[in-house]
Amino acid sequence: MKPAHRVAIMLAACAGLLGWYVWGVAGLPDFGDTVSVTGTTILHAFAGERHTTNAVTTIVFDYRGMDTLGEELILFISVVAVTLLLRERRDESEDISPEAERAESHPRGSDAVRALGVATVGVTVLLGLYVVTHGQLSPGGGFQGGVILAAAFMAIYAAGNFVVLRRMGPADWMEPVEAAGAAGLALLALGGLLAGGAFFHNFLPPGPVPSTIISGGTIPLDNVAVGIEVFGAMTLLAAEFLNEAGIARVRGRSQDDEG
Amino acid sequence: MSVYPYIVAGWMMVVGLFGIGRSRNLIHMILCLSVVQSSTYVLLLAVGFRRDATAPVFQGIAPWRRAVDPIVQALTLTDVVVEATVVALMLALAVDAHKRFGTLDPQDLRPQRG
Numbered sequence: 001m002k003p004a005h006r007v008a009i010m011l012a013a014c015a016g017l018l019g020w021y022v023w024g025v026a027g028l029p030d031f032g033d034t035v036s037v038t039g040t041t042i043l044h045a046f047a048g049e050r051h052t053t054n055a056v057t058t059i060v061f062d063y064r065g066m067d068t069l070g071e072e073l074i075l076f077i078s079v080v081a082v083t084l085l086l087r088e089r090r091d092e093s094e095d096i097s098p099e100a101e102r103a104e105s106h107p108r109g110s111d112a113v114r115a116l117g118v119a120t121v122g123v124t125v126l127l128g129l130y131v132v133t134h135g136q137l138s139p140g141g142g143f144q145g146g147v148i149l150a151a152a153f154m155a156i157y158a159a160g161n162f163v164v165l166r167r168m169g170p171a172d173w174m175e176p177v178e179a180a181g182a183a184g185l186a187l188l189a190l191g192g193l194l195a196g197g198a199f200f201h202n203f204l205p206p207g208p209v210p211s212t213i214i215s216g217g218t219i220p221l222d223n224v225a226v227g228i229e230v231f232g233a234m235t236l237l238a239a240e241f242l243n244e245a246g247i248a249r250v251r252g253r254s255q256d257d258e259g
Numbered sequence: 260m261s262v263y264p265y266i267v268a269g270w271m272m273v274v275g276l277f278g279i280g281r282s283r284n285l286i287h288m289i290l291c292l293s294v295v296q297s298s299t300y301v302l303l304l305a306v307g308f309r310r311d312a313t314a315p316v317f318q319g320i321a322p323w324r325r326a327v328d329p330i331v332q333a334l335t336l337t338d339v340v341v342e343a344t345v346v347a348l349m350l351a352l353a354v355d356a357h358k359r360f361g362t363l364d365p366q367d368l369r370p371q372r373g
Contacts, residue, residue: 003281003366010280014273021272025265032261032310039307039328043315047322055315055329060336071337078344082351138318143340211318237347244354 051206051215052136060141061222065200069189072226076182079233083175086240117159124152132227136216142223146181146230153235157242171243174236181229188218188225264305271298285353285363289346296342300335307331 029035046058060068128149135141153170192201207215214220271294278291307328313320315329357363 006280010277014276017276018269018273021269025262025269028265028306030261031264031305032308034306034309034328036307036328036330039330042329043326047317053316053318055317055326056332056336059329059333064333067337071340074341075344078348082347085348085351085355088355139314139316141336143336241350241354 049206050136050202050217050219051209051211052219053211054136054138054141056139057135057141057223058216058219061135061219061226062200062202062216065189065222068222068226069185069200072182072185072229075233076178076229079178079236082237083171083240086244114159117155117157120155121152121159124148124155128152128227128231132223133213133220135223136219137211137213142226142228143230145223146227147234149227149231150234150238154238157238170235171239174232174239176232178229178232178236181225181227181232184225184228185222188222192218264301264308268298268302268305271295271301283364283366285356285365286350288365289349289353292349293342293346296338296345299338303331303335303338 042059042063043055046052046055046063050058050062052058128145128151130145131140131148132142132145135145189200192203193199195201195203202217202219204217204221206217209215275291275293275295275298278294279288282288282291307330309325309327312325312327315326315332317324317326353363356368360368362368
C-alpha cells in the first residue's frame, strides 16, 4: 500500500471517528456540571465507613478492588511478556567479556550527574515509602510510590555504572519481588472472602479517627502489596532494557574494533 | 456551555491516530499511541469535573466541601498504569523487530515467519 493511500484511509477513518465522538459528547452534561450519583454517594460515605481521607485510593483499593486486581495482573503479565521478549533473542553466549566489562566500568557521564545520583537515592527511597504508606490519606498510593521507588534504582544507575548494577543482578531478584507483591494483593482479597464472605471485603477494623497511616483496614496493606509489585515490575523493566542497551553497546564496540 | 476539554480530548485522539498512520518509525508510532491514550485521561477527568470543587482528598479539608467525581479519577489511575505497561510491551516488540529486520520503519517490516 502506498503511503498516500494509507493517509487517505486514515483521514477518512479519523473523520468518521470524530463524527461519532462529537455525537457522543453532545449527550454529555456540560463541563463542570456533572453530578455522578455513585461518586456523590461514595464521597458522602467513604470517610465514615473506612476512616480514610483519600476517596480515590479508597475506591481503587476497596470499593473497586476487583478492578485493581485485574489492572495489577495486566501489569504483571505485560512485564513478564517484556522479559520473555527481550531475553528470548539474547544469546547466552553473548556474556560480557572481561575486556568489554573493563571498558564498560569506566565512569560515564559527568561528575555532577553522578554526585546528584548518589544524593537523590536516599531521598527518593524515603519519598517512595512515604507515598506508598500514605496512599489512603493524601494523594499517592502503591502504584505511584512503587514507581518512585523504582526511580531510586534509576538514580543508582545514574550515580554508579552499569557493572555495579549487573553485579546486583536486579533482573534476577526482582521477579520474586514482583510476584510476591501481586500475590499479596490477591491474598488480601482472598482474606476478605474467608473473613466476610466477599472477595475484597475490607475485613480489618477501619482504624482511628482522625485518620492515621493505619486507618482504612486493608487499604494500607493493599497499598504496600501493590507498591512492592510496582517497584519490582518497574525495576525489572528498567533492568531488562538496560541489559539490552548494554549488550548492544558492547556488541557495537567490538564491531568497531573489528572494522 | 464550555466544551473545550472535550475538544482537546477529541483533538488529541485524532492527532495521535493520524500520527500512527503516517509513522515511519516504530518508536514514534508508540509515542503517538500514548498521545491517543492520554486523550482518554483528559476526557475522563473532564467528565468528572465540577465547578468550585476541591480534589476528592479531604486531608485538612472540611469533609462537606464539594469535590470532583472520584470514580473517574480512579479509572484514570487504572488507565495510566495500563498505558505504561502497553508502552513497555510495545517498546520490547520494537527492539525485537529491530533485531529481526534491522529497521524500525513499519513499512519495511515483512510478515514474520515461524
